[in-house]
Amino acid sequence: MxxxxxxxxxxxxxxxxxxxxxxxxxxxxxxxxxxxxxxxxxxxxxxxxxxxxxxxxxxxxxxxxxxxxxxxxxxxxxxxxxxxxxxxxxxxxxxxxxxxxxxxxxxxxxxxxxxxxxxxxxxxxxxxxxxxxxxxxxxxxxxxxxxxxxxxxxxxxxxxxxxxxxxxxxxxxxxxxxxxxxxxxxxxxxxxxxxxxxxxxxxxxxxxxxxxxxxxxxxxxxxxxxxxxxxxxxxxxxxxxxxxxxxxxxxxxxxxxxxxxxxxxxxxxxxxxxxxxFPVRTVSPKYLSLEALETPSLAYALVQRELGRVADAVRDMLAKAVRILAQEEGGEAELEALEEKVDRLTREVVLYTAELSTRTRDERAVRFFVAASELEHLGDLVRRVVRQAEKLWAQGLTFSPEGKEDLLEAGRLVLNRLERMAAALATGDKALAQGALAEEDEVAAFVDRLRRAHLSRLESGRPESRATTLAHLDILITLEEVLAGVERLCRLVLEL
Structure with a gap:
């Protein structure tokens, strides 16, 4: 040879x-x-x-x-x-x-x-x-x-x-x-x-x-x-x-x-x-400027750009979560740095927006405040996905190959919509947000199909599906909640 x-x-x-x-x-x-x-x-x-x-x-x-x-x-x-x-x-x-x-x-x-x-x-x-x-x-x-x-x-x-x-x-x-x-x-x-x-x-x-x-x-x-x-x-x-x-x-x-x-x-x-x-870089706002508070229109534009950074961090969290599910290795700890970034930036955006609201009494401040809170909640949901999978693996259990692929497919779909929402939020592109919202019925049908497929595996007596059913359904529900949050954020983009 x-x-x-x-x-x-x-x-x-x-x-x-x-x-x-x-x-x-x-x-x-x-x-x-x-x-x-x-x-x-x-x-x-x-x-x-x-x-x-x-x-x-x-x-x-x-x-x-x-x-x-x-x-x-x-x-x-x-x-x-x-x-x-x-x-x-x-x-x-x-x-x-x-x-x-x-x-x-x-x-x-x-x-x-x-x-x-x-x-x-x-x-x-x-x-x-x-x-x-x-x-x-x-x-x-x-x-x-x-x-x-x-x-x-x-x-x-x-x-x-x-x-x-x-x-x-x-x-x-x-x-x-x-x-x-x-x-x-x-x-x-x-x-x-x-x-x-x-x-x-x-x-x-x-x-x-x-x-x-x-x-x-x-x-x-x-x-x-x-x-x-x-x-x-x-x-x-x-x-x-x-x-x-x-x-x-x-x-x-x-x-x-x-x-x-x-x-x-x-x-x-x-x-x-x-x-x-290689000194550690601290997380701090990139666009929020105290001087810009004197020019509200500029300040609101900067808030929107900073929210885009928060959305990108949430997207990176979900991308890591999908990778962890695919490899069946890792856990919540891998998301901590990104979650800390989301939390810190969200706090700064909320405080900055509150100051803007005090000065301008503009309804946009409320919408930005809600958007920041929604993004922080999405980060918590993504972490919950990984936590549930990690608990399952700690018991020596794994999803069935079909169940795992269904969850990965759902995760990729949510990630795709989250990426579009993040781009729409950062740029103010209403057409992009409207396009994501237009797929609501299609997404609902997709999630329903995954549920029925899981039920079919349970009915056939698949041992892996029976052992992991609660974790499977919890992750699926959590991903649905992430989708719902993405849709609410897309609607907020349309109102900005």
């Missing part, structure tokens, strides 16, 4: 193993226990990384917890380091890979994958098979790369740089370590160990994409993880020849264990450094 196809199979196998393990119950309970102390984070993070097979996935989860205010910067970084260390143990499993094992797991996984209730186990078993098959093909095809890349005798510093690039590119320290393991005959022990160390640092770059997409906290977490791993990997690189007896697997696991344990005494210092490099 060849080296590169084998690498593709191995990466796919690692992904499928992680997907298969993702359904294990109790992860949220383990995560809750990890909140207690740094030692708890190390132990629980290591176990969670081992169960998931993905340190990168937990780096992104740590970012979400940091953004939601559940973890401080040091705790989020420590969770990422510990989970990556736990996941690094999977390279030891890869090293055991044989062609016979690959065939065994692939054949065993087929019947479980076909059986709906055993599909997650089937995905895990197929992933194990592909993982072993990919590593076997990589090992057999490694020598074909010798003439192409001329990597023989690669000095440690160059191997470290190649590993850093591969870790960043693949987003998987395990994948790069498995690659180094397969290339030992070609690179030599020292070159393979250096490549492994570099990949363990380069995998921090998985956070660059969230950072570039505007998630400010990702820059903090990226800076801390990259700087810490880089600082403690370089001494290991200097003594790479002395680490040769440990082999690629041993150095891979040791490196991530060193990064985790050395972080503990430095946790507070890293938090301080992160805050200095």
């Amino acid at each position: 060849g080296f590169l196809p084998g690498l593709a199979l191995l990466l796919l196998g690692l992904y499928l193993v992680g997907e298969g393990l993702a359904g294990l119950k109790g992860r949220r309970h383990l995560l809750a226990r990890a909140l207690g102390s740094p030692g708890g984070i190390v132990l629980s993070g290591g176990l969670l990384g081992l169960l998931s097979g993905s340190g990168t996935g937990f780096s992104l989860l740590a970012l979400g917890l940091l953004e939601g205010g559940v973890f401080a910067l040091g705790q989020a970084a420590l969770l990422s380091l510990a989970a990556t260390w736990g996941a690094s143990l999977w390279v030891g499993v890869v090293a055991l890979g044989k062609g016979e094992l690959a065939s065994f797991f692939l054949v065993l996984g087929i019947p479980f994958y076909i059986w709906p209730r055993g599909r997650r186990l089937g995905v895990f078993l197929l992933g194990m098979g592909l993982l072993f098959l990919g590593f076997t093909e990589m090992s057999q095809g490694a020598w074909h790369l010798a003439s192409l890349f001329a990597l023989g005798g690669l000095p440690p510093w160059a191997g470290y740089g190649v590993g850093f690039f591969l870790g960043f590119l693949l987003g998987s320290a395990n994948g790069a370590a498995a690659l180094a393991l397969a290339l030992v005959p070609l690179l030599g022990v020292s070159g393979s160990l250096a490549l492994t160390l570099g990949a363990g640092v380069g995998v921090s770059g998985a956070l660059i994409w969230p950072a570039l997409s505007g998630r400010r906290e990702a820059w903090k977490l990226l800076a801390v993880l990259l700087g810490h791993r880089l600082a403690f990997s370089l001494p290991l690189l200097l003594f790479v020849d002395h680490l040769a007896p440990l082999g690629v697997v041993g150095v891979h696991i040791l490196g991530h264990l060193v990064y985790t344990l050395t972080f503990l005494p430095l946790l507070a210092r890293y938090e301080g450094l992160g805050e200095r490099l």
